[in-house]
Amino acid sequence: MEKIYRGIGVSEGICRGKTFVFRHNKNAGTSRTISEKNVKEEISRLESAVRQAEKEIDGLIAKASESLDGSEVAVIKGQKTFLSDPAYCPAIKKLISEKLYSAEKAVKEITDQYAGVFEGMDNAYMRERATDVRDCGDRLLDYLSGSHAKLLSEIRHPVILVADDLSPSDTVKLDRSLILAFATEKGGRTSHTSVFAKSLGIPAAVGIPGLLADVSCGEDVILDGGRGTCIFSPQPETVREYNIKMEKEKRQNELFSRFSGRPAETKDGKRVTVVSNIGSASDIGDSIKNGAEGVGLFRTEQIYLSSNSLPDEETQSGIYREAAERYEGRQVIIRTLDIGGDKEIPYLGIRKENNPFLGYRAIRYCLGNEEIFITQLRAILRASAYGNLAIMFPMISGVQELRAAKKVLEKAKGQLQSQGVPFDKNIKAGIMVEIPSAALMADALAEEADFFSIGTNDLVQYTLAADRGNERVSYLYDYLNPAVIRLIKHTADAAHAAGIPVGMCGAMAGDPVAEPLLIGLGLDELSMASGALAQAKYTVGALSTESCRKLARKACGCKDVQQVHKLLRGYYNDNVENRVK
């Protein structure tokens, strides 16, 4: 009988296949006690499990260094630190010898104890370390139960993986070519599993309650990564419905991919620059492959997050230089550190705030910590000698902040100049327009910034006073709200009056239904996840600027968000969608 499970869709796409069920074996033996004569044997079981775990971790580190970015390697290395920590294994042994716990029970007790300490901390990064401790404990439990890693390595054919959860050490074990899609019971939008799915570009749904309650290997399943649904033993009718969707998805992807290598140009010849959002050097390959004409947003937070201390000028400069060189003269806009809000960096020790999105973050933090700021600016400037780099300041609320940021930039330039270090003396310095005050003061800012990039993700939540992470107000959070559209128009008009380019780098820029409006509002550059580039180029090619301008005028006159949706959806269906047969 057909069973439908619903969770959070984190990576779009539809896939049908056979299930492979993976469950962490967490509780075997964890309530057992032993007799005194078995203490020695129990301790040697533990020691052998520790050796196997250490060996496995070394192997994982080697494997991860080849295929993944630094942050995953750091997570796995962290587990090795726990294994050799004098408070971990010795404490486990003590429970075995003094309280006659089984090795499993002792491992669980000590692991829970430390995980509990981390879970109780007020810093989100520290709380995440609880997962690492548990991952480490689970690994020992797996070896103790003798069942270790049988499952994931047993995958021989392409499958849809259904699991309770996937930890970083599970995902490095997977043969990626055999995973068509996956679904997990645990996890949320920002968990490791979601990031993993997006990096592979396969459909995925997470946070599905009860997923593993009644499922076995080899079941027929349809996974819809857009809706976040998992349909087991689908009825013929459901299969028919999804076959049509999958067929359409396939045809569309084939059609779009033909456009990826071409420049984006409207029917009447207006060029729109279609570029990628990237977060690390490992994103560059996909970006270039999908036809990016450069980078509209290089988020630099990952560089800080994947390290245990501040990345120095040399390290940063190397990463920016790699981007400068690989895009071969196409512009790469590097956004300076945007931490705070929902992004915490543990070693910076930024105090927890009641309203982090309205607090000490991004440019506010950088201007207050000039040393950190100037290190990054120097690194970008040094790399600018090797390609076409631009600098973008996040969270600018008015001209005074832009001036202050530019002053630090001038200081960095002066230092390099006097040290005789080469850099691009004409490097552009622009701003993110993501605070309503900046959008309203766009004319004043345009006189002093070299370019604008509209960040809709924050602009929407600040304009509508709706936290994007809060489910109860998510109905308000919508970039097609006419208030947001008017701010975008105001910003774009001010940029053009001052003769500077204006782009967009939020989720809106990669939405094909919104793109005709953005062309009509006169945006020069659209920056998006690399997976959306081909479709965007296709969409732009189906449009003409005059008609888009009329559309934009109508949208600005709309009174509510539903009206805008109806207008844009209709326009898209008539002008773009119908060309996709």
Add this chain to the structure above:
Amino acid sequence: MLSKKFVISNKYGFHLRPAQVMVEKMTPFNSSVKIKRGNGTEVDAKSLLGLMSLGLKDGETVEAVIMGSDEMSAMKTLKELFSSNFGENQ
């Protein structure tokens, strides 16, 4: 045996990074290095889990007790760590 009191001077408390620095610098010494809190709780200064579980706050006083063949140089290193505030700006 050497012992000395230190005051935690970091407005965010004794968090992950300083703890890592302490473990890294103390591990090479043969001597045992213990960190004692006012209430008597005592942890191994070579254990990240131990140090983190103390959850030391800004302004708290701890006592370091070092015992072993190289206790003098271990104490010297520890003093330097506290006086440089574990390399953090304050």
